[in-house]
Amino acid sequence: MSSIPANLNPPSKAVSARLLLPWGKWGLRLTAFLYLGFLVALPLATIIRSGFADGLSAFWRDVSNPTAFGALKLTLMSSVIITIINAVMGTLTAYVLVRFRFPGKGLLNALIDMPFAIPTLVTGVMLVALYGPQRTVGAWLTSHGVQVIFATPGIVLALLVITYPFVIRAVQPVLMEVEKGQEEAAYTLGASKWTTFRKVVLPAITPALITGSLLCFARSLGEFGSVVVVAGNIPGVTLTAPVYVFGQIESQNQRGASAMSILLLVLSFTLIVTVEWMQGRNRKINVPS
């Protein structure tokens, strides 16, 4: 995900005066503000009003009742799990893609973006097709007492698929910039590959790793399409927060749905803003002299 570069140079005054005549400038600004105001700011305002419609105590009750709280806990827990897995496997995948050469590398590189193209609902249906009880893999797993579909492992799997590209795509460009020379210097000085990774590569990619992981976490908080198919959605057991919100909407409990939504919104938005801030900072640090 790209962002507004922090070190962008707006055109000099003279140039910008020529480029953007006053009415044109205000016309564009107004368009931008109206478009985003109508499509984003206004909906946000309504949901905040709806969630706090009956005051703070009602809001608290809406998010702390057993079903809601259980859903929130499940969402947070599974998001943490998949973020950790993605941090490890994502870094490893990026490293392998950047440093090694092997047949099918181009194919793998393209495949990584698959979760960006595939509908989340289709992902859920695919997972059920592979791990559902009727299928060979699912039947084998069930006979060994492992339940994937309609259980937490299924949720984790779905989230892993959906968030697969984030860490990889965040770390990959940074890895490409880490000079191979530095790594090779470390080898010739006697460091093992693992030590080199730990002391040379890891510090360089840590900011990107963090931003990728935060994006991954934020994305998995709100995941609906794949989870609703795979999870079984039993309150307290396999009901995640977004599916809970959906249930509340269906039961006409607008205030309850709004309350949980606000919570999720605040969490994700904070994460995204943090990511943008970090990306801005990283860019300042990495500006070549």
Place this chain on the structure above:
Amino acid sequence: MVEGTQKDNSGSGRGIAAAGGEKRVQASTSRITRARIGEWALIAVVVLYAGGLLLAPLLAIFWGAFAEGFAAVAREMTSPDAISSLKLTLIMAVAATAINTVFGVCIAWVLVRDRFWGRRILNGLVDMPFAVSPVIAGFMLILLFGRTGWLTPLTDAIGLKVVFALPGILLATIFISLPFVIREVAPVLSHLSLDQEDAALTIGANRLQTFWHVTLPAIRWGLLYGVSLTFARAVGEIGAVLVVSGGVSRLTETSTLFIFRSLDDRNYIGANAMAVLLAGISFIILIVIEFFKKRTQQTQTL
């Protein structure tokens, strides 16, 4: 153990030419072999993980759909409901993409080329659709245009039905696919040198001509990349359109809604068939995305 070396060296870059004799050469060679084995082990782990996570379910769904026979799949994919849902998905995706492209370029321009109070707020608003769960997005539209919605009196006055109808689905699709064009065009735009635009202005082109003939071609790869991402997102949307179209209804059904309802009706062949179709379409879109992405990265490194 080779004399003088206690460390666990991987072997690459270590001079085999260093004095020491046969034993040392053999030890270095086995270090290199161990390093190579280590490399291939890592590659294997990564490839198996990717294959197991992404490819295996994809193959499973193709297998599952055609397990009941090609005829059943073909019948489901050509049913009137399926075809009309595909049509609706296409129309909605194209419309949402077109609208988001036009406004997206405008917003990217304002964010990159302009300085004014509130720019950060604008930037934050662009990020919102990334942070919002699709169900919440659909819900916000219900709050705005539903029975007790803020804007419902307005739409009632002009006789426009938004939620549980096509305009609602369109709005939901626009919302969730909003940021992509902006986020891909903005960096490309900010890296553009203004020389060519200046030149065009000095030879008498007005701003619109300059934009159309100079700026637009310069940002075209980033723009196309953002457009393809927008389209993919719009095609795949389920959460928001599910809420806005009133849960499960046959009336205004996109392809994803078709799958959802089929699962609800236990029509697993239908659901799998449509899922296979959408997966196939997504693959084509993925190829297009990768193409534009590569072009964008090439022009950015020039």
